[in-house]
Amino acid sequence: MELRQLRYFVRVVERGSMSRAALDLDVVQSALSQQITRLEGELATRLLQRTPRGVTPTEAGLAFFREAQLTLRHADQAVRAAQQARLSGTVTVGLAPTTAGVLGLPLMQAMRMRYPDVRLHMVESMSGHLTAMLNARELDLAVLFDTRLHQARQAAGARRWEMAPLLEEDLFLICARRGPGNPVGRALPETLTVAELGDEPLILPTGPHGLRSTLDTAFARDRVAPHVVLEVDSLAMVMAAVDAGLGSTVQPWAAMGRYPDAAERFQCARLTDAPARRVNLLCSLPDEELSPAALATRVVMADCVRELVASGQWFGTTWIGGEGATV
Numbered sequence: 001m002e003l004r005q006l007r008y009f010v011r012v013v014e015r016g017s018m019s020r021a022a023l024d025l026d027v028v029q030s031a032l033s034q035q036i037t038r039l040e041g042e043l044a045t046r047l048l049q050r051t052p053r054g055v056t057p058t059e060a061g062l063a064f065f066r067e068a069q070l071t072l073r074h075a076d077q078a079v080r081a082a083q084q085a086r087l088s089g090t091v092t093v094g095l096a097p098t099t100a101g102v103l104g105l106p107l108m109q110a111m112r113m114r115y116p117d118v119r120l121h122m123v124e125s126m127s128g129h130l131t132a133m134l135n136a137r138e139l140d141l142a143v144l145f146d147t148r149l150h151q152a153r154q155a156a157g158a159r160r161w162e163m164a165p166l167l168e169e170d171l172f173l174i175c176a177r178r179g180p181g182n183p184v185g186r187a188l189p190e191t192l193t194v195a196e197l198g199d200e201p202l203i204l205p206t207g208p209h210g211l212r213s214t215l216d217t218a219f220a221r222d223r224v225a226p227h228v229v230l231e232v233d234s235l236a237m238v239m240a241a242v243d244a245g246l247g248s249t250v251q252p253w254a255a256m257g258r259y260p261d262a263a264e265r266f267q268c269a270r271l272t273d274a275p276a277r278r279v280n281l282l283c284s285l286p287d288e289e290l291s292p293a294a295l296a297t298r299v300v301m302a303d304c305v306r307e308l309v310a311s312g313q314w315f316g317t318t319w320i321g322g323e324g325a326t327v
Contacts, residue, residue, distance in 0.1 A: 003075055005039045006068040008032055009047065013065050017054040088117040089293040093301070094130040094142035095122065096210070097235035099280065101257040102314050103143070106304045114300060118293045126233050127210040134161060134283060140294040141284045141301065145210025162287065166280040166305050170316035171215075172268035173197065174255065175248035188269040194276050195222045201247040203230040203238050211278060215250055218276045242266070252278055253316040270316070280305075282321070 012021040012032070022029040040047050047061035057065055095104055104122060111120055123130070123139065130142045143166065173192055197219075204226075205212045219226050229247045232238045235255060242249050243265055249255070250271070256262035282305075284290060284298055302321055308314040 001039065001042055003072070005035050006072055008035050009039060010065065010068050010072060012036065012048065012055060013057050013061070016056065086117045087115050087293045087296055089291050090119045090121055091291070091294045091297045092121040092123065092138065092140050093297065094133060094139045094144075095124055096127045096130065096143065096145070097124055098252055098254040098257075099143045100124045102254045102308060103301075103304060106308060107301060110300050110304050111297065115293065115296060118297065120297070126205060126235075128206075128233075131210075134285070137285065137289075139285075140290060141282070141298055143301070144281050144283045145214065145278050160286055162284045164282045164302075164321060166282050166302065166319075166321045167309055167314070168318045168320055169252040169254070169278045169280065171250050171252055171271045171276045171278060172316070173200065173248055173250055173271065174242060174266050174268045176243055176245045177265065177267050178245070188267050190269060191272045192269045193222075194218045194271060194273045195224055197226065197250070198224050199227060201229040202226055203232055203241050203247040203249045204228055205233050205238070206231045211251070214278050215276070218271075218273055222273070250276075254314065279320075 008021070008025065008027075011025055012018060015021040015024060018029055018033055018036075022032045025032065036048065043060075043064070045060045046058050047064055048055045049058050049061075093107070100122075104124070108120060108122070111118060123133070125133070127144050130139065130144060133139045134142050134144075173188065175188065204215065207213070207216070215226070230241060232241065235251075238249050238251070239255060239259070241247060253268070256266055256268070259265055282298065282302060284294070287295065290298070305314070306319055306321065309317050309319040
């Protein structure tokens with residue numbers, strides 16, 4: 001039995017006519033009659049008496065009419081209660097530039113669809129800045145990197161966070177296909193090791209940021225002294241410098257995501273060393289400090305990441321989070 005059938009039946013009784021009820025409901029009379037017949041079949045009793053002047057409820061139909069009216073009123077009240085209780089408020093989310101290039105728009109779209117009354121405040125910045133903002137309670141949620149760095153900050157007296165792994169990203173050596181730094185258009189192999197980067201002129205972010213910390217760990221393990229020619233704390237400027245042939249960089253695939261013609265501009269080689277992978281962590285204030293809207297947004301973020309990885313839209317990644325729940 002469906003609410004639609006109850007609405008149809010109640011309107012037929014109220015109007016006393018199949019044709020008038022069909023007109024009010026904006027359905028064809030045959031479809032309306034079919035739904036009433038199905039309802040009578042499910043109840044195994046006759047609800048309406050057809051007469052030349054229209055329809056009247058039988059004794060069973062009159063009893064059912066009263067209860068159907070009550071059921072429909074309760075259903076309408078339930079809808080109003082749900083609409084009045086919709087999540088609202090502002091949630092501040094921090095994403096690093098590489099993450100924002102892949103996750104930012106899908107997250108905004110998912111939140112608009114699921115929680116239209118929640119206003120997102122999106123902050124794009126380098127992970128070191130996002131770390132400081134989260135510690136200062138200027139963010140509710142952020143996707144950050146490098147567990148070791150965060151644990152050290154917490155051990156040094158920073159206020160507590162919640163952290164959950166989301167995904168691992170492969171890292172790639174990225175360089176221009178042609179330019180001053182690659183005048184002959186050298187071709188990169190498909191894969192490289194960290195040990196093979198010793199002579200590569202690198203453009204990297206500075207130490208406080210998660211990617212540089214991950215790379216420094218990998219360089220130290222292989223006893224490689226990287227040849228850093230530029231330190232730039234802006235992904236847009238890093239990629240512009242690489243595009244101009246001023247050097248190469250080590251970034252996840254998402255760093256090229258904002259270039260529609262990335263395949264023509266850049267070439268890349270995946271680093272195969274296990275430490276040369278970046279773990280993405282979904283970090284937030286403790287649950288007791290988060291609003292219901294922020295708690296819901298955290299679930300939506302995890303869902304979006306999982307869907308992007310599963311669909312292949314976030315290339316070079318492996319989902320390592322939990323199952324997650326769809327809200």
